[in-house]
Amino acid sequence: MSSAVTNGPLAGWGRYQPRSCAVYRPERRAEVAELLDAGAERPFIARGLGRSYGDTAVNATGSVIDLSRYNCMIQFDPETGVLECEGGVSLAEILDAFVPRGFFLPVTPGTKFVTVAGAIANDVHGKNHHLDGTFSNFVESIDLWTPARGVLTCSPEENSEVFWATVGGVGLTGLILRARLRLRRVESAYVRVDYQRCAHLDVALEAMDTSDNDYRYSVAWVDCLASKGSLGRSVLMRGNHAVTSELPAKLASAPFRLPKRPTLAVPLDFPGFALNSWSITAFNTLFYAANRDAKDKLVDYDKYFYPLDGVLQWNRMYGKRGFIQYQATFPKEEKAGLVKMLEHLASARRASFLVVLKCFGAAGRGLLSYPTPGYTLALDIPNRRGLEAFTRELDQILLDHGGRLYLAKDAVTDPETFAAMYGEDLAKFRELQGTLDPQGVLRSDMSRRLRLTEGKDA
Amino acid sequence: MLNVRSPLPKSVVILGATSGVARYIADQFARLGYAVGLAGRNMEELDRLAVDIRTRYTVSCHTFYFDALAFEGHGAFPVQCEEAFGELPGGVVLCFGFMADQADAQADFAIARRTLDTNLTGAISILEPFAAAFEARKAGFIAALTSVAGDRGRKANYIYGASKGGLTVYLQGLRNRLHASGVQVTTIKPGFMDTPMTYGMKLPGPLVASPEAAAKAMVKAVTGRKNVVYVSCFWRYIMYIIKSIPEWQFKKMNL
Numbered sequence A: 001m002s003s004a005v006t007n008g009p010l011a012g013w014g015r016y017q018p019r020s021c022a023v024y025r026p027e028r029r030a031e032v033a034e035l036l037d038a039g040a041e042r043p044f045i046a047r048g049l050g051r052s053y054g055d056t057a058v059n060a061t062g063s064v065i066d067l068s069r070y071n072c073m074i075q076f077d078p079e080t081g082v083l084e085c086e087g088g089v090s091l092a093e094i095l096d097a098f099v100p101r102g103f104f105l106p107v108t109p110g111t112k113f114v115t116v117a118g119a120i121a122n123d124v125h126g127k128n129h130h131l132d133g134t135f136s137n138f139v140e141s142i143d144l145w146t147p148a149r150g151v152l153t154c155s156p157e158e159n160s161e162v163f164w165a166t167v168g169g170v171g172l173t174g175l176i177l178r179a180r181l182r183l184r185r186v187e188s189a190y191v192r193v194d195y196q197r198c199a200h201l202d203v204a205l206e207a208m209d210t211s212d213n214d215y216r217y218s219v220a221w222v223d224c225l226a227s228k229g230s231l232g233r234s235v236l237m238r239g240n241h242a243v244t245s246e247l248p249a250k251l252a253s254a255p256f257r258l259p260k261r262p263t264l265a266v267p268l269d270f271p272g273f274a275l276n277s278w279s280i281t282a283f284n285t286l287f288y289a290a291n292r293d294a295k296d297k298l299v300d301y302d303k304y305f306y307p308l309d310g311v312l313q314w315n316r317m318y319g320k321r322g323f324i325q326y327q328a329t330f331p332k333e334e335k336a337g338l339v340k341m342l343e344h345l346a347s348a349r350r351a352s353f354l355v356v357l358k359c360f361g362a363a364g365r366g367l368l369s370y371p372t373p374g375y376t377l378a379l380d381i382p383n384r385r386g387l388e389a390f391t392r393e394l395d396q397i398l399l400d401h402g403g404r405l406y407l408a409k410d411a412v413t414d415p416e417t418f419a420a421m422y423g424e425d426l427a428k429f430r431e432l433q434g435t436l437d438p439q440g441v442l443r444s445d446m447s448r449r450l451r452l453t454e455g456k457d458a
Numbered sequence B: 001m002l003n004v005r006s007p008l009p010k011s012v013v014i015l016g017a018t019s020g021v022a023r024y025i026a027d028q029f030a031r032l033g034y035a036v037g038l039a040g041r042n043m044e045e046l047d048r049l050a051v052d053i054r055t056r057y058t059v060s061c062h063t064f065y066f067d068a069l070a071f072e073g074h075g076a077f078p079v080q081c082e083e084a085f086g087e088l089p090g091g092v093v094l095c096f097g098f099m100a101d102q103a104d105a106q107a108d109f110a111i112a113r114r115t116l117d118t119n120l121t122g123a124i125s126i127l128e129p130f131a132a133a134f135e136a137r138k139a140g141f142i143a144a145l146t147s148v149a150g151d152r153g154r155k156a157n158y159i160y161g162a163s164k165g166g167l168t169v170y171l172q173g174l175r176n177r178l179h180a181s182g183v184q185v186t187t188i189k190p191g192f193m194d195t196p197m198t199y200g201m202k203l204p205g206p207l208v209a210s211p212e213a214a215a216k217a218m219v220k221a222v223t224g225r226k227n228v229v230y231v232s233c234f235w236r237y238i239m240y241i242i243k244s245i246p247e248w249q250f251k252k253m254n255l
């Protein structure tokens, strides 16, 4: 049995600089085993649902193993809330099956179309990072195929070094075949949200500092085109899972049912001029103006956590040339860096739409895991001439202020910049990667671009 | 005599359950609360899929060894299902299919024959016993995946097309026969779906349905007791146009 392969241009979600890649998409257990054994062209990299923005799941030299159809669930224990599933199961599938039974994801990124393995490989964070940390905090264990040591069960207790290298390890330690994930018990599919407009960055940061801990979830949308007196003006959206007693009778009788909503799709690439700084200014101004402060609004989880998932393939709005997403984190004491970056964004007028701002809590133990305590900013930048020079300027602000970039988003930075941001942890990661993969079987365009491995390049 | 019809059992058997789209068909039925039987040749995979369904939904799920080419065993198959479910299942959905490269099928009769034996003979051989059992019960549903390729023969895949066209005609007749006993027969004509059968082929992206979306439409058609349905629905219009091209012109075309 040998899996088919397609050769097509492949990129991350930002569709920035697609490369021609050989892609396998196994659906059966035996097919996966055969590909890993010898069937797949080497070196290879795993891919989930391709929601990373850059080149972490792209590999033009060798091949890509798309595991998004390797998505069976294995068992669920309603007592502990632990779900065992294959790596390709998506968060959307978990919500689908378990929200009606009273369980929610313990941590979720801003899209539910990511796989469990992809969420582990980037150790993703959500709006509850300040309280709950990253995805890996809820991973009991994983089964990881490694080139040198076969399939290892890894957890914070067992093979813990491998576990903490794999968490955030962007697929370079092996393929996550199975995971055991602890879900969160909830009483409804609704979040009780407080909306608060903040006329300036300082107001928003102040609110986060003083009252984020009253909310499980906290995030702000910032108008990155506003400057001077309204620099960083934003809308804070913070909430908690609604309990049954907080629901009106109509919802309380079926607390897990979601309102029906049509899904839209962007069928074609938008022409490049559709998103220019005029349309963006108009949108951002409207967004700020249209939002009113509101307390205790009941919002269903789809609308609160996944506002963009309602428009399938929204990434096509940026046209054929694509875009990048830039995510920057500054330590808390480096607020000056954050201000400088916002000022730079407002004057350069390159960033698009709304910028997401959040305050991270404590760092986790994953070697390359992203979140560190401080302020994080995520923004889309359309791919226009001069993009790389612009991000170099942003990188410099980060370096000057002890900040860092996120591998799930990055598509353009260079190895020196990355190494300066991850220091010792990167050195440790490289070393461990080399022991798990001495022959260089696991590689990606990103691993070559950023020199994430030290072993030989097969 | 009073004709009291007991409600149709909420259960379904999927034939060829390891197919790329069958998985999602089984999922859709399970989501609606149907007990599901997964039938196919690869028991390891069937068990994996059954565990998946039992984990996602609180329905029962059985697995059956079934080979469309092992005609001799087909007669007893409905009884085997009856034993597992405790009653004759409510309906059956036929998903298995075999598609080889047209050039290979032209060059090697064994391949052409396998295409016909699987898609047509195998289908008739397994659906007749189900038809008889449902007819006797006076209730049930039968659905099968044919193909738009069976609507008109083209040089690109007429051997596969002949097998699916044959299946389409067979289902027409079966529907006509079973109407009197209240058994619904649904002909499902998929266009392109993104499954292992087509993975790696160069297909026009916008015309290709995801297996999840296709399965959803198919199960809706079956539970809605439709006769013939194209999936995705726009194929009805594409095939209408293709079928209306006069033969003298069609024979010169490269479709």
Ligand SMILES: Cc1cc2nc3c(=O)[nH]c(=O)nc-3n(C[C@H](O)[C@H](O)[C@H](O)COP(=O)(O)OP(=O)(O)OC[C@H]3O[C@@H](n4cnc5c(N)ncnc54)[C@H](O)[C@@H]3O)c2cc1C
Pocket: A013, A045, A046, A047, A048, A049, A050, A051, A052, A053, A056, A057, A067, A087, A088, A108, A109, A110, A111, A113, A114, A115, A116, A117, A118, A119, A120, A121, A122, A123, A124, A125, A126, A127, A169, A170, A171, A172, A174, A175, A176, A177, A308, A408, A409
């Ligand atoms: C709209 C949107 C919002 C987002 N919001 C957030 C957010 O709030 N927080 C956040 O942290 N991230 C966010 N992201 C990023 C996203 O959560 C991550 O990039 C996630 O890792 C994508 O998962 P995926 O399944 O698509 O994996 P891919 O993008 O396909 O792959 C990601 C990495 O996982 C590896 N991988 C995939 N499968 C396996 C496997 N089986 N074994 C080993 N490695 C594997 C790949 O090699 C790659 O390195 C967002 C993305 C989008 C598009």
Ligand SMILES: NC(=O)c1ccc[n+]([C@@H]2O[C@H](COP(=O)([O-])OP(=O)(O)OC[C@H]3O[C@@H](n4cnc5c(N)ncnc54)[C@H](OP(=O)(O)O)[C@@H]3O)[C@@H](O)[C@H]2O)c1
Pocket: B015, B016, B017, B018, B019, B020, B021, B022, B040, B041, B042, B066, B067, B068, B069, B095, B096, B097, B098, B099, B118, B145, B146, B147, B148, B189, B190, B191, B192, B193, B194, B195, B196, B197, B198
């Ligand atoms: N994909 C498309 O674009 C498309 C378009 C039109 C019609 N269709 C039809 O839709 C149906 C499902 O297609 P798909 O794309 O999901 O196909 P697929 O993934 O290739 O699956 C085909 C299935 O048929 C099974 N099968 C083949 N021979 C068999 C036999 N002798 N006995 C039992 N099972 C047998 C295979 O079982 P094993 O696991 O044992 O190999 C496999 O599960 C097929 O009938 C196909 O012809 C598909």
